[in-house]
Amino acid sequence: MHFGGFEAVEQVIEVRRIAQEAQRRVRAVLRDCRGPGLGTELVGTQGTLSAAGLHCEVRGQADGLDGGVRSALGWVVREAMTSTSSGARSPRRSPWRTTW
Template sequence: MTFTIGLIAVTVRISAWSLGVMSRLRDAQEVKTRLAVAEERLRFGRDMHDVLGRNLAVIALKSELAVELAQRGQPAAMDQMVEVQRIARTSQQEVRDVVRGYRKADLRTELLGARGVLRAAGIECAVQGDGGRLPAPVQSALGWAVREAATNVLRHGNPQRCAIRLETAPDSARLVVENDGAPPGTAVVSGGGSGLHGLRERLAAVGGSLEAGPTGEGLFRLTAAIPLPSPRSTEPSPQEKD
């Protein structure tokens, strides 16, 4: 009798322990699900900012230029509005791609686009390097860096000149974007806005880092650095040679 009672007690305890474990597992799964949803929302918000930030700035810029040209009676106003229409349609497709999670930034396209946009805004822009031999994930991360940097140049200060340099070495890739016209007393960007925060996340995903802040005399510099994996040696070992 005593043995039976003891067995029942042990069985009850094991059952209670099992139920507790199952409950904790369910709670852990719910937490994991909520974290996944939160992460996806952050990704979506970051990508939407990156996609629409520069495009909306360019649309506003070209619309203002079209108005000025139209007021002067110049036919070039039509060309500017055609370009606004093209950018708007491109933005629609990019938003769809973000929703699907497929969009990637092409480094060469972003470099050419940044130069064209800044020059259209009356900002002299020089571009050095194209990063054609960099790994695809590195090119994508640096492409986003170019886009964010160009957006910041358009939005902040009164720049006249901008220099974009892509420096590559066997063990690293470095993007430097420097412009004049930074407002006096500009603070070093540590946390930054949502654009720079999202860019830091993209760079961190490939082991990179971001620095942005004034360098003095009205200059502002953004530097994105990414280490590159060491190339695998194709030289045969002494044993293979023998």
């Protein structure tokens, strides 16, 4: 019985290499998506807003939240900080507060 011999083995090795590379890239994307997390973002946001002359008070602890929730909220805080600091340059300012 003939199964393609050496060429088939080479193709299987190449498919495996491509699959492993794809898996490596997916893991890298997921790692980047997680970002620094809620606690880090809150501290960074507080420092950035304070440096811009805006008062920022952080209350509560993120420790009790699920890792995925902390990661998602970290992105929310980052985006809110970006919007707030951009809006701080305009004449109209809007404070925001969040509690969890």
